[in-house]
Amino acid sequence: MLDCDHNKDQNLRIFCNSVSENGYMGKKIYHFSEVESTNNEAKKNSHLQSGTVFIADRQTKGKARLGRQWISDCGGLSMSVLLKPDITPEKAGLLTLVCGLAASSVIDRCMIKWPNDLVLENKKIGGILCEMSKDDEGKMYVVLGIGINLNTKSFPADIANKATSVFLNTGMNTDKSVFVSKLLESLEKYYQIFLNKGFDVLLDEYKGKCVTLNKEVVVHTENGIEEAFATDILPTGELVVKCLSGVKNITSGEASVRGVFGYI
Numbered sequence: 396m397l398d399c400d401h402n403k404d405q406n407l408r409i410f411c412n413s414v415s416e417n418g419y420m421g422k423k424i425y426h427f428s429e430v431e432s433t434n435n436e437a438k439k440n441s442h443l444q445s446g447t448v449f450i451a452d453r454q455t456k457g458k459a460r461l462g463r464q465w466i467s468d469c470g471g472l473s474m475s476v477l478l479k480p481d482i483t484p485e486k487a488g489l490l491t492l493v494c495g496l497a498a499s500s501v502i503d504r505c506m507i508k509w510p511n512d513l514v515l516e517n518k519k520i521g522g523i524l525c526e527m528s529k530d531d532e533g534k535m536y537v538v539l540g541i542g543i544n545l546n547t548k549s550f551p552a553d554i555a556n557k558a559t560s561v562f563l564n565t566g567m568n569t570d571k572s573v574f575v576s577k578l579l580e581s582l583e584k585y586y587q588i589f590l591n592k593g594f595d596v597l598l599d600e601y602k603g604k605c606v607t608l609n610k611e612v613v614v615h616t617e618n619g620i621e622e623a624f625a626t627d628i629l630p631t632g633e634l635v636v637k638c639l640s641g642v643k644n645i646t647s648g649e650a651s652v653r654g655v656f657g658y659i
């Protein structure tokens with residue numbers, strides 16, 4: 396069901412078009428009524444300044460991790476941030492986790508399912524899709540795609556038992572412009588810590604929010620499915636799992652992890 400009253404997003408439109416008081420993140424924000432994917436929009440415009448933001452009321456081909464689809468109606472926030480950090484691609488992969496921390500800290504009681512799911516009351520309330528690429532001059536850039544179920548009123552039957560929204564938890568609509576402003580401020584804070592001090596100083600906070608740790612999980616990889624116990628997260632962002640075949644470090648690009656008894 397699409398909840399597309401564009402007048403409701405008038406505040407967001409004004410916020411995006413205003414001469415921004417924002418810091419480095421979101422100094423320039425592009426706002427669309429409809430695009431295929433804000434991540435694709437950011438990639439098409441990779442020549443723009445680092446920190447440029449792309450927001451859409453609705454995506455027709457929203458993308459999630461591991462080639463999955465992200466369903467986003469107008470109640471949700473679909474936003475991508477173009478970043479040009481001067482770091483190696485291995486380190487840039489950690490931005491998924493950094494962004495997860497930044498986003499979770501602007502949603503009351505929000506936790507993280509490794510690596511990139513935002514979780515509230517054991518249900519998914521949002522997700523992060525970090526894509527890396529190179530511009531025409533061969534310089535690496537990163538697109539951080541953030542999808543958050545803000546004012547979504549209901550979900551399709553097949554995901555209703557594992558998805559939730561801020562509205563379904565609080566009974567209140569969130570003003571998207573206020574939310575985006577807080578989110579960008581938080582993202583800027585965590586991004587700067589990451590660039591200046593590395594992920595090591597954020598690791599304990601990430602672990603404290605991670606619902607995957609110390610749980611029995613099912614690890615899905617290209618090679619099959621394996622039951623395991625999640626024991627740790629490394630400074631590289633890898634999840635350490637103990638399974639019958641031994642201890643393994645898994646990277647976010649190669650596996651999805653579910654709880655043995657359901658989503659968490």
Ligand code: BTN
Pocket residue numbers: 431432433434435454456457458459460461465467472473474475511512521522523524539540541542543
């Ligand atoms: C996931 O849960 O695996 C990640 C979901 C990421 C969705 C966001 S919505 C904004 C941006 N544009 C996309 O196409 N995807 C991300």
